[in-house]
Every structure is written in C-alpha cells, then in structure tokens.
Amino acid sequence: MRNLFIYGTLRHLPLLELVLGRPFGAIDLSAARLPGYRVSAAAEGPFPTIAKDEGTETSGLLLRGLSANDFARLDFYEGAFDYDLVPVTLADGQAAEGYLPQPGRWTSEGPWSLEQWEADWAALSCHAAREVMSYMGQRPRAEVDAMFPMIRRRAYQRVLAKQGQHDARTLSGKVDITHHSRVYANFFALDEISLRHETFRGGMSDQIDRAVFIGADAALVLPYDPVRDRVLLVEQIRMGPLARGDETCWQLEPIAGHIDPGETPEAAARREAQEEAGVTLGRLEPVGNVYASPGNATEFFHIFVGLADLPDQITGTGGLASEGEDIRSHLMSFDELIALADAQTLANAPLVASAYWLARHRERLRSEGATAKPDGT
16 A cells, blocks of 8 residues: 655545545545645646745645555556656655656646636546546557547537526426447547436436437637628538548538637637638627537537638638648638528538528628727727
C-alpha cells in the first residue's frame, strides 16, 4: 500500500471517484502540505502545473493506503497530461508520492484556483474522465491520448446540452436505459443503447434497441454583406455524400466547425470564419439551435448569419492543414442563393435554413445600414 499527495484537479472529489472507480468515502484522505513547491495555472490548458520553489508550500490532500490497482487507474488517467509519479516528503515528514510534470512540459501562468476551476471546468472534466476511464483495459493509453481532444469535445457537448431550451409542450417522460455500450470511438463515436420509455398513452414501451452517432456541438455561420447584398459560401469534400454514393462529394456549405471546450458558439463562429475563409465577422444574427438528425445523432448545430464586408478579392482557399482541411470560398448574390435553394440544388440543410432565414430578415439587415464592425457593434 502506498500514499499519494494530490494538489490539483483530483481534489475535486467527484473526479477522484471517477478515476479511482470507487466512492471517496472509501478512500483514506486528509489535508496535507508539500514544502518547496508552488502550484500555478498551466498556460496550455485549464489545469494546474507544479514546480519547485523554495520557501513556499502547496496545500493538497494525502490519500493513504492506495492499492496497485488504484495507481494503475491513476497512471492511465494522468498519462494524458505527461505527469510522472515521483517521491515527495510532506511538511509533517510523511513520505508520499506525487504526480509532477516532466520538466518544461507545461508553462506556468499565474496562480491557479481550485474553486474557479470547479466553477468553470469540473463538469466537463468529469464527463471526459468517465470516457477516458471506460477505455482502461480496452485501449492502449497512447491511443486514448490521441483521442483526447475529441473526448473533451464530446464532454463539452454534454455541458452545452444542459443549457438547451425545449418547448414546454413536449413530454418530459421517464426513460429506463437497460443497456449502453460504446462500440466504436475515434474522431466520432458510436453507442448502442437499449431502453424503455414512457408512452403518450401511459405506461412503458417495450424494449427498443438503437444505435446513436456521438458527435460534438458545432457553430455554423453564413457571412452576409448587407451593402453588396451577397453571401460567402465554402466548398470542401464531405464524407457523408462520399459514403452515400453521391457523385457530388464536394459540397457548398456555410462556414462550420466544432466548438472547442470552454468556447462560446459565437466565438467558434468567428474563429472558423477566419480559419476557413479569412473573413472577419461583425454582428452575429442567431438562426437556430438544432439537432442535425435527432433520431440517430447527438450532433447539435448553433447556426448564425454573420454580417461581414465581402469585397470581390476575399475569395480564395483556406482551412487548417493540421485538420486536413482544403476549402475554397465562393461569393454569391442573395438572388443566386435563393434561386439555388428554390431549385433544391443546395444539399446542405443548415445552408438551406440560413438562406430562407436570410430571405425573411434581409430587408431589416439592409435597412440597418453598413456592415457591423468586427467587435459586433
């Protein structure tokens, strides 16, 4: 049995429970202090780093009597952050071990607050930890590390889902999930679920078996220049049409991209507009917050029309090579856009929705004057 000193996010007890796989009430823990070290915020992410600093002390918790299995689970979780287990001596002379970062791995950036982290990041981190730990014994840690950016996006989707608004007329019924397993995970994931649900007539349904595609929330924006009365579309190859057997694998779309953990949909729309098309957006007009396909997918779209200055020379190619993006932009008059929508030659649902939203609100946007400034005013 070994002792462990923890100073960072694992002091959030729900997260500690998920990592160790047992309730914290079954863990022997107490307050402790580690001399000669300072905890700081890591510039690279919403978590702390620790470094030697003589004359200071770091407060934390001492976990006593941990088993080999406990440390195996901790190693699996901490491995994603490049923290190594090293011996330390606490202020009261007790010997313990602690997870310390590899030298130079993280950049210290001012003080770190557990309370602020809990307010901002605890829910997301617990969702992510639940998925990470589900792969223990199933996937190599290096494979899980490679998936971690998408794991965090899937976790953030669950946080954003709590902010959703729903029509009060819909049923808020009981759902009994009898089986839930993840059968595939990489950039996206696929879950199989068996359930019974409350029916409109009362009582519970028979068991139904379904599969659901697990994606992430995305921001989509159609740039619109109200002075020139035109829009900017992007074009890139899409896997859906390719897998369906559609000969038109390159599709016209609004600008779109996943919302990064901690990012607002509005900030994601502005970032993606710069990355994909070099466009600086002014005021964002919300079009809708919708599921892409609620019958079989968690993908959720935050759709905007973004006011922008769209001169002739703004078109070109863009996208991030690191994300495998090869994107071409197109300028199109409003009349051309609506003609394509009416002819049903736009195969992208958010683009069609944005086109008809713009048809309804175009005169208002044009009457309000010149393109909004980049700050949204």
